[in-house]
Amino acid sequence: MARRVRGSAVLVSVAALWLAACATATGPARGPAPTAAPAKPTPRPAAYQSEDFIVTFARPGDTPETLAERFLGGADKGWMIEDYTGLRAFAPGQEVVIPRRPWNPAGVTPGGYQIVPILTYHNLGEQAKGRLVLAAATFREQMRYLKANGYRVVSLADFVEFIRLDRQLPQRAVVLTFDDGYRAFKDHAYPVLKELGFTATLFIYTDWVGAGRGALSWADLRELSAAGMDIQAHSKTHADLRRAQGETEAQYARRMQAELEQPQELFNRNLGHRTQVLAYPYGRWEEGLLPKVKEHGYIAAFSVRRQGNASFVRPLAGHRSQIYSEMTLDDFAKNLNVFQEENLR
């Protein structure tokens, strides 16, 4: 948000000039009565606070995280200060405005609106194979790119709250998802995510769990869940969930009962909770499917249409961008747009 760059060094120096200039130029004009004792400069408080904002002054070495730790109850809220001020570092004594609560949950400004990319991976391996088996080294490089470029990996749960207008997300929020439930996630992706402090969602299809040589088991999923990864549904059999040609309404309802409800039962039995989010197999969906998805308790669902998500995206028609093994880092970065410019004044 360019507008928040007001705390920049240029501005600080201009402000300093102003204070100095005013002190000399206006001193006599607003000076106290001759009889009064010489005015002592009132020491500034460490911070001014209201229910909306805190105005404080940076200490040497302060970062959004140290300030968030001091004023917002945790370094994890550093993004609020960074997004509001547009700054990653502060000069000692510099004024810093800290928002105490969400100031833009919809992510809409007069210059456009926020979009949140959701990246989709499938399998990983030592070497790339086909489009959907990404080389582990490529994955590591992509994750480090996110970190180095200030992207903030947020959980899918936070994203779901964002599209319900219940949570503001960092401006450079990105969500990571992995489809099917490959064991390679545990071997190649999880260690990288852990190292960088990222979280991810695994969309698993339950027939695959523990079935294939390369599949995660329920025990693996429990372990990953305990380690902070999120597990959600990708149907029972990974079939296209659109109504097939010649399929009667009754047949379709029965098929959807299996595809959408059995994962719920298995999640409950094996992970101790139901699933609320669905990734459509092959990314395919149609209008007629949505009431069924809702009926079975899903509050959000995703295709693989290659675009980001505004806060006001339809919750059962979210978008995800698949990352293919042949993509260069530049190709990868093209999927990371976080803002749609549009004149909304």
Add this chain to the structure above:
Amino acid sequence: MRGAGRGWLAAAALSLALGGCAALTSSTPSEPGAGPAPLARDPLAERHRQQAEALERDGQLRRAAEEWKIALAITPGDARAREALRALQARIDQAVAERLDEGRKALARGVQVEARRKFLAALALDPSNRAAFDALQSDTREVEFITHTVRAGDTLTALAQRYYGDRSRGEVIWETNQLPPNPRLAAGTTLKIPEIPGVPFVHPEARRPAPAVAAIPTPDVPRPGTTPGPAAPAAPPTKEEFTAEVNPLLAEAREALERSDYPDAIATVDKFLAGKPGDREGLTLKKQALYGQAKSQMDARQYPESIRSLNQLARLQPDYEDVPALLRQARTRIIEQHYTQGVRYYREEKLKEAIAEWRVVLEMDPGNTNARRNIDQAEKLLRGLEQRMKK
């Protein structure tokens, strides 16, 4: 985004510097509505007040309100700022209500693109406005697009490069137009090139379509007439994959098949078929795996095992490849094995064992005269031997 407003900020800072001094010199404690003088003169708060006023003049109402709130955080007793904020908030509420009203009217006229813009403008003023948010989420699903008439040689990736500067967005054009997998684009047909949030059009013809342009619903709703007709002349075929995702069990079974691990391929495809009985792709793979397994068992002279595989295959498709001939061949080999084993026992004078082997041959091939003759011969010898033993 970042840094884009630096010029403005520098200018604003400068104007504040000048304006700040002016405010201080002109401000007096007796000014109507002013708070306690020491508070009102706090230069820090004054700067935010100045900024709030400048922003309000510029029509940036929400940001102006924030600046008033920041000034009030510093000087909570500043009644003038409080009043300014109250008046501004009323102005914002009024502007939001107007945009909501305009949006609803546009919706009623069926002009979704305009409605969308109005609701967005309401949210830009009040980013937690649930009415605007709900209307955007539920009622305005259409996006702007431009129409492209296909020319010979067009491919979706080339069109994506042309319109978005990103080949991989061909998937979005593919999905929007509900095209079949690996489509051939027919010259003369039209395609919708949708606006993709965050991906500005790069093609000069495509920049910011006029609001009057027709709109389409967001994807996945089939639009009749958008798919190129089969009779239209096809552009040279280009391999474009838009359905890369595969069923992992099926992919794993296929991999096992490629490395000739037939038991693994069959076990994996069986798991797949348990979830999707009758799936054509799964059944094809299973037949391939059973056939490969039967052949490799034949090569390893495991004829009974081969027959079991072939029988399973024949139940799925009796005339698959040369299954009937292979079955005959496997039977013949089994008969030969038993016959030869019988001869081996006979030579070792293990007559009973030899007879058992030949009987198996007769069971499988009742017309096998050699086996019958050998049994007769062996039994005769056996009887002779038994009589000799009794004596």
